[in-house]
Amino acid sequence: MNIFDIIGPVMIGPSSSHTAGAARIGYVARKILAKEPVRAEIDLAGSFAETYRGHGTDRAIIAGILGMKPDHEDLPRSLEIAREKGLQYRIETVRLPKCHPNTAVIRLWAEDGDMTEVEGASVGGGNILITRLNGLESAFTGQCNTLIIPHRDTYGVIAGVAQALAAFRINIGNFRLTRQAKGNTAIMTLEVDGDVSRELLMLLRALPNVLHVVYLHANE
Helix, strand or coil: CCCHHHHCCCCCCCCHHHHHHHHHHHHHHHHHHCCCEEEEEEEEEEHHHHHHHHHCHHHHHHHHHCCCCCCCCCHHHHHHHHHHHCCEEEEEECCCCCCCCEEEEEEEEECCCCEEEEEEEEEECCEEEEEEECCEEEEECCCCEEEEEEEECCCCHHHHHHHHHHHCCCEEEEEEEEECCCCCEEEEEEEEECCCCHHHHHHHHCCCCECCCEEECCCC
């Protein structure tokens, strides 16, 4: 158990679940887009939907989308900063069946039209669980160094990624693969031991049939 699971995270805001966790979900969505977002659509479900204004969940998620961490001093001003930066955003409350009570679905667009969709839950103490990426099931917390690799679902891709990691002496702690149908786009999610270097990221991105590589450092 991490000490922050006991005393809670370093943060600005009234609630670790509704503020710190929400900011982390927004931050992960920005990292996965890997570009400056110009438009955001945010659906809030469960208790997020019921109390988001009073607990600052809207400000926290927008702060994360802007690249702020939960303890950033400008988090309370995130809505104003978003307008200053020209980020267009829409926040709605929705009903999602069988979801965690603190769930957000975030869709982000970059200026060039690239888009990503992230569904995540704030599970307490500032911790999060990302449950869907671009419509595909997922399950990672961001507490470990994590690689997210969309790729074409064909033979040899997983082996190539594993060989590249082994060449840099990076151990895989957890692996998950999701796909909609055979031969379509699939997503590898790998929680790894050790830091992933820029050289390894370049190698992974150059592998055949790898579409994109996102690296989430556990300390971010």
